[in-house]
Amino acid sequence: MKMTSNQFPDFGLTPEQRREAVLGHYFEYPGMDGERGEIWCYTDAYAYPPGATVRLQVSSTAALFELEIVRDGAVETPVMKRSGIAARWQDTPDQCSVVGCGWETTLEFQVGADWSSGAYRVTLTAEGRDRSPIRCHHLFIVRPEAGRKPGRVLQVAATGSWTSYNTWGGSNHYQGITGPNRDQYATTVSIERPFCRGFVQLPIDAPRVPLEIYSAMAVAPRYPHMEWAYANGYSKKYASSGWASYDSHFFRWAEREGYAVDLASQHELHFNPEILDGYDCVVFVGHDEYWTWEMRDAVDTYVERGGHAARFAGNFMWQTRLEDGGKRQVCYKYRSRAEDPAYRSADQTRTSGSWEAAEIGRPGASTFGLNATRGLYVGWGGCAPRGARGFPVYRPEHWAFAGTGIYYGDILGAEGHAFGYEVDGLDYIIRGGLPEPTQDSGAADGLEILALGMSSLKEESADIPADDQFLSDADAKFVAETLIGDTGEAAVDRVKRGCGMIVNFPRGKGEVFHAGSCEWVAALMRGDAMVERVTANVLNRYLKR
Ligand SMILES: [Fe+2]
Numbered sequence: 198m199k200m201t202s203n204q205f206p207d208f209g210l211t212p213e214q215r216r217e218a219v220l221g222h223y224f225e226y227p228g229m230d231g232e233r234g235e236i237w238c239y240t241d242a243y244a245y246p247p248g249a250t251v252r253l254q255v256s257s258t259a260a261l262f263e264l265e266i267v268r269d270g271a272v273e274t275p276v277m278k279r280s281g282i283a284a285r286w287q288d289t290p291d292q293c294s295v296v297g298c299g300w301e302t303t304l305e306f307q308v309g310a311d312w313s314s315g316a317y318r319v320t321l322t323a324e325g326r327d328r329s330p331i332r333c334h335h336l337f338i339v340r341p342e343a344g345r346k347p348g349r350v351l352q353v354a355a356t357g358s359w360t361s362y363n364t365w366g367g368s369n370h371y372q373g374i375t376g377p378n379r380d381q382y383a384t385t386v387s388i389e390r391p392f393c394r395g396f397v398q399l400p401i402d403a404p405r406v407p408l409e410i411y412s413a414m415a416v417a418p419r420y421p422h423m424e425w426a427y428a429n430g431y432s433k434k435y436a437s438s439g440w441a442s443y444d445s446h447f448f449r450w451a452e453r454e455g456y457a458v459d460l461a462s463q464h465e466l467h468f469n470p471e472i473l474d475g476y477d478c479v480v481f482v483g484h485d486e487y488w489t490w491e492m493r494d495a496v497d498t499y500v501e502r503g504g505h506a507a508r509f510a511g512n513f514m515w516q517t518r519l520e521d522g523g524k525r526q527v528c529y530k531y532r533s534r535a536e537d538p539a540y541r542s543a544d545q546t547r548t549s550g551s552w553e554a555a556e557i558g559r560p561g562a563s564t565f566g567l568n569a570t571r572g573l574y575v576g577w578g579g580c581a582p583r584g585a586r587g588f589p590v591y592r593p594e595h596w597a598f599a600g601t602g603i604y605y606g607d608i609l610g611a612e613g614h615a616f617g618y619e620v621d622g623l624d625y626i627i628r629g630g631l632p633e634p635t636q637d638s639g640a641a642d643g644l645e646i647l648a649l650g651m652s653s654l655k656e657e658s659a660d661i662p663a664d665d666q667f668l669s670d671a672d673a674k675f676v677a678e679t680l681i682g683d684t685g686e687a688a689v690d691r692v693k694r695g696c697g698m699i700v701n702f703p704r705g706k707g708e709v710f711h712a713g714s715c716e717w718v719a720a721l722m723r724g725d726a727m728v729e730r731v732t733a734n735v736l737n738r739y740l741k742r
Contacts, residue, residue: 203413206404206421208428218427219420219667222372222380224364225393225432227256227289234258234325236284236333237391239298242523243356244338244462245308251337254389255303257284259323259331264304269318269336269445271452276312284323294366295375297389297524314341314459316354316440316448318397334397336440341459344475348740349457351476354444355510356462357487357517360386360526362438364393369434370487370515370528384529384536384549385520395426395435399442405719406436407576407617411583417660418582420667443483446718447509450729451480456736463492464523470495478505478739484619484715485510486569487517487528490547493564501705505739506565509732511697511715512619513561514569516549531675554679562639566700567621567713570676571638572652573695576617576716578668579658581651587611587720588648588699588712591632595647597701597710597734601727605630609648609699613725614716620652620697621713632698641709644702648712655693710735 210218217223227237236257245251255262262284266277287300319335338354361370368375368383375381395403404421412418422436436442451458465472467489473479479499485508500506518527518539529537533550540548545556553560553570562568574580587610593603603609610616624638625646632649634640655673656666663669670689677688699712712731720728736742 202410205410205412205419208424210424210428214427215419215424216665218423223427223433224367226367233327234331236262236321236323236331238319238321238333238335239389239391240335240337243388243464244340246340246342247308247310247312249308250305251308252302253304254298254300255284255321256287256289256300257323258286258326260284262321262323265320267318268312269316271449276309276317277306292375293390294368294373295383295385295387297387308339312339314339316445316460333391335392336397338460338462340461340465343471346459346475347477349459349476350451350736350740351459351461351473351479352448353461353463353466353479353481354440355438355481355483355485356464357526358438358484359396360388361487361528362434363390363396364432364434365390370530371434384532385525385527387525389524392439393432393434395431395441396439397441399435404436407614407716408582415660417665418578418658420578438484443715443718446722447480447482450721454733463488466492466495467519468523470498473499473504476504477741478507478736481508481510482718483510484512486512486514489517489519493559496564500707500709503706505707506709507735507739508565508711509717511572511621511713512569513565513567513621514551516552516557518547518549551679560639561621562623562641566641566644566702566709566711567623567698568639569621570680571624571695572620572622572697572713573654573672574618574668575620575650575652575697579656579661579666580653580668585616585650586614587616588697589650590648592645592647595645595701596738597647597731599734601730603727609731610720610725610728613720613723613728615720615725615728616650616697616714617716619715622652622696622698625649625696641702641704644700646698646700648699650697652695652697653693654695655689
């Protein structure tokens with residue numbers, strides 16, 4: 198029998214510090230490292246075509262810095278190195294998370310015509326006032342040129358989630374320093390700011406959100422990823438979003454396996470939807486929570502015309518709007534009915550709330566087959582902390598499982614911990630041992646449920662004092678309000694039990710495959726052979742390999 202520890206990892210924090218790590222608000226801001234000094238940077242866009250000019254904005258306490266850029270794929274390919282670049286400290290507005298940093302451009306350079314599509318990691322190094330190095334990381338995407346790309350996969354990075362979770366400057370779509378008491382999350386966030394620490398690069402031992410341990414009987418859950426972040430100076434949200442925790446694992450895996458992969462940001466779906474037409478297979482991975490109406494139109498049209506969308510991702514939850522050419526993202530979320538002007542406008546469909554809210558009326562299931570409000574949390578806090586770590590399989594005969602040797606009742610991806618920490622599902626019934634979507638689930642015609650595991654919308658724990666709960670019942674109440682119009686106990690009880698599914702369905706001339714879990718990419722990173730095989734089966738079928 199494999200022995201697994203039942204002790205939470207310890208990062209040397211006191212109980213008070215552990216509480217602050219989970220419930221406090223800590224973030225990156227200019228001046229945070231004090232006397233030692235700092236260097237920060239951002240680019241003027243998330244993605245550039247080959248040949249474009251990149252504008253790099255730098256604020257540094259050191260007068261000179263060194264720049265290094267590498268393409269971060271199956272192998273790391275250095276593409277640029279420059280030293281002795283002049284910089285200065287630049288003023289930053291208090292509400293930079295909302296309005297952008299507004300720094301002057303420090304350096305311009307061209308994307309080389311030979312820089313293949315992918316993610317390019319920027320590292321700036323300078324000398325701190327104590328003579329030790331100071332450093333920052335950024336990342337930009339080189340997107341493909343338009344045109345037919347037979348045999349190639351297009352991966353769309355979950356950049357809407359990157360923007361939403363970025364803690365730099367104090368505000369994101371979760372916590373913030375906006376409002377009269379400087380304690381509200383921001384309903385508008387800017388891309389013109391550095392990425393928070395841990396979005397671009399992470400040490401290999403940085404905990405992921407789902408618990409690695411099976412906690413002992415009747416102990417209060419802890420949140421190792423936030424404790425680690427607090428103890429090591431990383432963003433509180435490093436494990437919730439970003440290239441390092443999510444998108445990179447698919448991209449590197451696919452290249453290692455010999456797939457030709459191009460990379461785009463979600464801005465391309467919004468502003469240049471024709472980019473999809475060049476591909477037989479478009480892939481979405483990781484924690485992919487924030488989309489605009491136009492981005493969904495792009496995918497729906499692409500699939501209708503014969504395209505293939507493969508989503509190995511979780512948490513298709515919020516509609517956003519883009520402003521100022523994509524420089525700012527708007528999402529009122531829980532406050533949309535109270536505060537979003539779109540809710541009170543003639544066309545309520547663009548309200549920046551849950552896709553399943555009646556006023557929006559466009560459940561995620563109509564694009565990707567699954568909904569966030571029927572899924573949600575598993576594997577952490579008081580939400581199934583000892584739950585399934587892979588997808589319980591119900592239809593092993595499906596083509597996606599060919600060659601895996603998996604059986605009915607097996608757990609796909611348990612080894613690589615593919616299931617968590619946010620999953621997407623549908624309302625279902627089980628008949629004769631097989632799940633099917635209920636009549637009013639909103640499932641697409643011809644949708645088959647291949648696998649299904651339990652999840653929870655509500656942190657229910659006799660072992661955690663209510664004051665110490667991180668997830669609490671807030672999301673369950675919000676979903677109850679959204680779907681039923683009531684936040685009472687009976688309504689919460691009706692919505693609080695969720696699930697995560699793998700589904701497959703045809704649409705128009707195309708097809709959608711969706712494994713609805715954030716952590717699918719973690720199983721690829723860990724070399725889970727069955728998860729790798731299923732992923733390859735999907736890509737190979739869609740690429741006609
Ligand atoms: Fe999320």
